[in-house]
Amino acid sequence: MAGVVDNGANTIFLGGGGPAYGSPQSLLLKYANRHGLIAGATGTGKTVTLQTLAESLSLAGVPVFLADVKGDLAGLSQPGGAEGPLHKPFSERAGQIGLSLDYQAFPVTFWDVWGQKGHPVRTTPAEMGPLLLSRLLDLTDAQEGVMNIAFRVADEEGLALLDLKDLQAMLVWVGQNAADLSLRYGNVSAASVGAIQRALLVLENQGGDSLFGEPALELSDIIRQDASGRGMINILAADKLMQSPRLYATFLLWLLSELFEQLPEVGDPDRPRVAFFFDEAHLLFDGAPKALVEKVEQVARLIRSKGVSLWFISQNPADIPEGVLGQLGNRIQHALRAFTAKDQKALRMAADNYRANPDFDTAEAIQHVGTGEAVTSLLEAKGVPGMVQRTLIRPPFSLIGPASDAERAQVMNASPMALKYGRSMDRESAHELLSRRAEEAAKAKATARAKDTDDLFDMTRDEYRNARRYQPRDEARPERGRSSRSDTMVEAFGKSLARQLGTKSGQAIVRGVLGSLFRGR
The missing domain is CATH 3.40.50.300 (P-loop containing nucleotide triphosphate hydrolases)
Known part of the structure; x- marks a missing residue:
């Protein structure tokens, strides 16, 4: 030696x-x-x-x-x-x-x-950083820009990127909020997010996801x-x-x-x-x-x-x-x-x-x-x-x-x-936090929908009964006259004659009948 x-x-x-x-x-x-x-x-x-x-x-x-x-x-x-x-x-x-x-x-x-x-x-995606990850995934300049935005937002939101599913969940969130993020950081297109996700899927299928994790x-x-x-x-x-x-x-x-x-x-x-x-x-x-x-x-x-x-x-x-x-x-x-x-x-x-x-x-x-x-x-x-x-x-x-x-x-x-x-660990990070946010948002939406339904029927018992009760026609209100099956033939003829007398043709008939009577006398 x-x-x-x-x-x-x-x-x-x-x-x-x-x-x-x-x-x-x-x-x-x-x-x-x-x-x-x-x-x-x-x-x-x-x-x-x-x-x-x-x-x-x-x-x-x-x-x-x-x-x-x-x-x-x-x-x-x-x-x-x-x-x-x-x-x-x-x-x-x-x-x-x-x-x-x-x-x-x-x-x-x-x-x-x-x-x-x-x-x-x-290692973790956070430690590797967007530049080397983009190199690993062979991303274009536009896709690399979206990757940088994802890392920036994750840092600002306190979302740790510790494994591959954290990064995938973060990209889904970025895609869902693309309109707001584009105003702050530049264009975030669904096509770029989709291309990155496909590249991550290929990496995962090749076993590359073993590289990302803790410890x-x-x-x-x-x-x-x-x-x-x-x-x-x-x-x-x-x-x-x-x-x-x-x-x-x-x-x-x-x-x-x-x-x-x-x-x-x-x-x-x-x-x-x-x-x-x-x-x-x-x-x-x-x-x-x-x-x-x-x-x-x-x-x-x-x-x-x-x-x-x-x-x-x-x-x-x-x-x-x-x-x-x-x-x-x-x-x-x-x-x-x-x-x-x-x-x-x-x-x-x-x-x-x-x-x-x-x-x-x-x-x-x-x-x-x-x-x-x-x-x-x-x-x-x-x-x-x-x-x-x-x-x-x-x-x-x-x-x-x-x-x-x-x-x-x-x-x-x-x-x-x-x-x-020897043993991997999976502590709370971006995937878990974003999943919890989604669950809480879904619960809040369901609660709001249920409250709107309750407000629609929020009435007293009498009001609810009255709102659903059938209101019959007022008995004191006079009914329109019309013949019933109980009218006799004479009564029906009389009513028809009275109606006819109220018209001009009826009046002419009356004058003709009376005139013939007087002339005959």
Whole structure:
């Protein structure tokens, strides 16, 4: 162990050489927080180099967080062994660089967004924020604006967004109150709200809802040491997470943002407070909005003063934006293959990023280094980039390859994180509060409707009876004359005659009858 970490000089041993190689290469812990790059084609040894660096930093007391994309890094929890197939080549390499193999296991905590291969790692929509959520859901500018409005209103109304159903309920409320909110914050269209809800549904169906909830991950639980003072190595199971690249990238970017916001300034410490390794780093930037890339550049530039060491692992340095690549002072370049004109150009660009060594051509060395070898340039005193060297990377002390399910389970059961994060919780938040408001509004509406009905019949007994009673015709009121069945024939004829006499024709008949009578006399 003393051969790997030199506490007096605050260095960790990365690798060495022999007749065909340069001087031994050591990383100054003081400049480890100037960040680093591990690059190289598939199968050239990037993962083993990452494992070696994680071990060395842990031995120096620096906690580590890394994403296990292929499941190969779980072996850090188990010691390497002399009976393994790689023991002989590792022994030869160790002898060549002047290092004795000290096989050992390292303190490991396993994490998994889905809680299957590690302790559940969760965050809340409130902690992730609208920008990263919009990036995760691939929203348009208009939809991102609606997401910002939802977060703003939730904050003003005291509605905590702690899980996915809280966010969905908040968006429903925003859609129902779109007219009022549009006057205050800008247009809120039903189409935008619906598009966000559909994107959340897709995320939920893919299992992404497991990422949101409580208890949320606390940074202090990954920035810690074991009882012997070794830094804890936190391994995120990312083999399943890689099937959702946007979710993977968003989670890592959230973690980076949380570090930047929560950790205090420590100036220029003698060693990093924590080291993060971002494997498949190109996924962080593929298709990312310009504003988000600029945010990552800003964080990478400023977070070193908070004692955070960032390492980006990718197949080609060209995968990393120039603004971020310029912050990576420590570089380990494994072999790059140049089969096409585009590959040749990328190779030359990679070589141009190193301080030249007059003993060999950098581009030629990058193209021909073997597995386990690399072209390295580490920061020296006063932060000056070291001259590029061909380096044999030291072999790891832990097991290369995955741990068995039983070994993984044993490590997880022994971890104090199992008790803290093993069971999810669902406290009162936006979903519950909005549901209660809706129930109270429905009850108030039903009560008002019942009161209106009661007011309609709010009368005394006599008034109610009189209002419903049939009022017969007044008996004293004279009835219109008409013949009844009891009238005799003579009475009927008389009444008819009397009516006729009241008319002009009746009067004429009377005059005619009387005249004939008088003339006859």
